[in-house]
Amino acid sequence: MKTSRWVVTLATVLGITLAFPQVAQAEYRKSGKRHAVARHAAKAPAKKTAAVYRKANRGASEPDFMADGSPNIKSAAVLVQDSSSGEILYSRNADSVVPIASITKLMTAMVVLDAKPSLDEQIAVNDEDIDTIKGTHSRLYVGAELSREEMLRLALMSSENRAASALGRNYPGGRAAFIAAMNRKSAELGLHNTRFYDTTGLNPSNVSSPQDLARMVEAASHYPLIREFTTEREYRVAVGERNMRFVNTNALVSNPDWQIGVSKTGYTNEAGKCLVMKAWLREKPVIIVLLDSVGRLTRIGDANRIKKWVEKVSLGAQAAME
DSSP states (O other): OOOOHHHHHHHHHTTOOOOOTTSOOOOOOOOOOOOOOOOOOTTOTTHHHHHHHHHHHTTOOOOSBOTTSOBOOOSSEEEEEETTTOOEEEEESTTOOEEOGGGHHHHHHHHHHHTOOOTTSEEEOOGGGSOSSSOOOOSSOTTOEEEHHHHHHHHHHSOOHHHHHHHHHTSTTHHHHHHHHHHHHHHHTTOTTOBOSOSSSOSTTOEEOHHHHHHHHHHHTTOHHHHHHHHOOEEEEEETTEEEEEEOSOGGGGOTTOOEEEEEEEEETTTEEEEEEEEEETTEEEEEEEEEEOSTTHHHHHHHHHHHHHHHHHHHHHHHHO
């Protein structure tokens, strides 16, 4: 009996033993890297490699799987990892260093919570929170006041930039001290290719790699509020005299086919469309990192293809045992 390399690798990682005649069936327990583009900071020329890759795949109608059985992923930098074992299920350019946009806000949240501030304290948006880098719009007008907890919720769930900015500004020592704490936390987690220059991700010098982000997502998953706020579908909050509805930037949290523990999206021109998640696939915790996607739905499509791939390989492995 021949079994594809992808089936054997993933089946082993997911805790499934293939039932060849000499091997007993194991109990299922709950619990291709292509050559990398050169590492670069925000302005490095290696970005062209990713741009060429995306252009070649723009608008293509492709099947969910490649000829070798691997997922047909369009994002330029990818990592899929079994969270419980640390095994890599799939990777592409996993060590490339690229801008990460609002994925930054996971680190922002961890630094806020590590300081153990009062989550009930009221924080006001001021002129310093206006985006002067990209000129993005915000419904949190200058003068709007929310509790620190509400600011954190909106920063994580709706990727609200002024909320993330206000959180950093209202840290002991101010914004500079907060950013220093972000980079200290990054070093403590062993994120050697990660650097932060602001709390929102609007600064294209905020960079990381899929390998580092997998570690960051795992660390973030140990914070109950981060798990709650990043997977909440929507939230209504009084901003001044208005009751505003904010929604999650990741549509997959509303999909009943997904069991997501941590989620964060990101987008800037430099970073492309980004998505990181920790989700349960075939009863296993799996971290998915998708960076530098082109097109409004590419990162969602890639996530769904990864999910189908994990399920297909797992079911195929189980069928081989029968």
